[in-house]
Structures are given as C-alpha cells and as structure tokens.
Amino acid sequence: MTTTAGQRYQLGNSTSQLHLMQDVLDPHTHRQLARIGVKPGQHALDLGAGAGSITRHLAGLVGPTGKVTAVDIDTRLLDPTAVIDVYQGDLRTTPAPGQPGGYDIITARCLLEHLPNRVNLLRQMTTLLQPGGWLVLGDIVYSRTVVYRAPTETDATLITRVVHGILDTLAARGVDLHWGDKAPGLLLDAGMNHVRSHSHTETWTGGGPGCHLYAQDAHHLGDALTDTGLTITDLHRFTELMADPYVVVSSYQFTATHAQKPEPRQPTNPPTAKTR
Ligand SMILES: C[S@@+](CC[C@H](N)C(=O)[O-])C[C@H]1O[C@@H](n2cnc3c(N)ncnc32)[C@H](O)[C@@H]1O
Numbered sequence: 001m002t003t004t005a006g007q008r009y010q011l012g013n014s015t016s017q018l019h020l021m022q023d024v025l026d027p028h029t030h031r032q033l034a035r036i037g038v039k040p041g042q043h044a045l046d047l048g049a050g051a052g053s054i055t056r057h058l059a060g061l062v063g064p065t066g067k068v069t070a071v072d073i074d075t076r077l078l079d080p081t082a083v084i085d086v087y088q089g090d091l092r093t094t095p096a097p098g099q100p101g102g103y104d105i106i107t108a109r110c111l112l113e114h115l116p117n118r119v120n121l122l123r124q125m126t127t128l129l130q131p132g133g134w135l136v137l138g139d140i141v142y143s144r145t146v147v148y149r150a151p152t153e154t155d156a157t158l159i160t161r162v163v164h165g166i167l168d169t170l171a172a173r174g175v176d177l178h179w180g181d182k183a184p185g186l187l188l189d190a191g192m193n194h195v196r197s198h199s200h201t202e203t204w205t206g207g208g209p210g211c212h213l214y215a216q217d218a219h220h221l222g223d224a225l226t227d228t229g230l231t232i233t234d235l236h237r238f239t240e241l242m243a244d245p246y247v248v249v250s251s252y253q254f255t256a257t258h259a260q261k262p263e264p265r266q267p268t269n270p271p272t273a274k275t276r
Contacts, residue, residue, distance in 0.1 A: 048111030180255030206247035
C-alpha cells in the first residue's frame, strides 16, 4: 500500500541528492547484505528508504515470495509493487510498522543520525526483528577532509573549508555525526550477536558522483555556509572544482554496522541422577 507524500524531510533532500547518495553508497550496502545472506521468502523493512534503491535490491533478494516494507516521511520516489509495501510516516512521532519479531532484515541507511529519537528507534528495530534476524545500518561519520590534488593551494583550502562547513552545519542542525561510532556499542549492550562495523573512505574525483554530491550538499546548505564567512564567489568556485576531473578529494566517511538478534536460549534439562 502507499499513502500520499507528506511533510518534507527536515533537512531537505532533492531527488538528485538521493540518487547521488545511492550511486556512492549502494556498492557498500550490497556487499553488507551479501555478507549476511538475504534469502527468498524473507520479510525486510527499509526505514528512511529515500529513492528506494535498497528497497528494490532487497525485493530482488527476497523474490516474489518475500515482502519488503519501505517507510519514509516523503514517499514520492517509492513505488509499491507486489513485493514492496510503501508507508508514509514520520519516524520521529510514528512507530515503525510491523509486529514484534515480524522481520528477518531491517535496514536504515543515513537515517538514524538525522533523528532525535535514534536510540528509541534502534530499540524498536531490535524488537521488530525476529530471533536470528539482521539489522543493517550505515551512517556518515565526521572525518577530516584530505585534498589529494587541486589546481592551487587556495583551491585546496577552499575545498577543505566547504566540506568541513557542510559537516559542521549538519551537526549544528542536530545530525549526530558520531552516531555511526556509537551504534555498535549500543547493539552490543542490547545483547545483539555478530556486531560488525566497517568504516570506509575513498577518493572522489571532480565530475564523479561523489563530488557532485558535495556540490549539491554545499548548494543546499548555501545560506548556512555563507554565515560561516564563505562568499557566493567561494561557493561558485567550489562548484567548478567539484566538476573538474583534476581535483581528487577524500569522500565522506561511511560507517556501516550489522548485527544479528540472538535466538532465544533453549531451556536446559535439569541434570538427572545416574542409576546403575
Ligand atoms: C539521507 S536520506 C537516505 C535515503 C536512503 N536510506 C539512502 O541511503 O539512499 C534520509 C532519508 O530519511 C528520510 N527521513 C528523514 N527524516 C525522516 C523521518 N522523521 N521519518 C521518516 N523518514 C525520514 C528522508 O526523507 C530521506 O529519504
């Protein structure tokens, strides 16, 4: 089922931003899902599904006998199918759909870091998982920007200032850019098994999807960036640099974590006395 598109995402997200994010992050999430082994017939929940690439990937893995439920505050880019159900809802105020133990896999990529109720939502997710089910998370984590190549030193300094400005602005707006480092400890404390975390940065080249994502994020946060002392001319130059194949810069750091819900303990038979 689907419902009408609702209130816009608090930080804003354009179609092109969501597609660029998918371009740079999907290979990592596909590998994560391959590691846990999604099976035909399973039920999955994708929270903050965005433009739906992971929802559709999961639908391919669970096949026609499985089910994928996609949830987002803005469902315009999510299409229901025979396998995919789409729910519009604000996960800050509405519980994630489903019954306790109703899902084999729950994914949330670049969502929890944005939500003030992230710890409560993580708890909901573990409740909604069935024993043996997997939680698959991924978030952007604060990291130092490295400029490997730029036309001039001034350009390199500008790139660093703008990318750090993007991260600082998101943090000032309540995005927890250290959440990806905290999630594994919380999952261990919650008794989850096989908690594994991987952090990834790579080089992004001007003109590629990652640098386009930087340019889009800077454009989206332009007003806040000019408040930090950057000028409109600086931001135009940054856009040019992000399109220049000479430029090579480090990516956002992406930290992915997966964890398995333990099976309930089997009651052990009381020891019986040996008889001769
Ligand atoms: C950064 S995007 C990530 C999209 C997708 N998970 C991906 O990685 O490609 C964050 C998504 O979370 C959704 N979102 C943000 N706040 C939300 C809320 N309060 N309730 C439900 N969805 C929300 C946004 O609409 C957006 O689609």
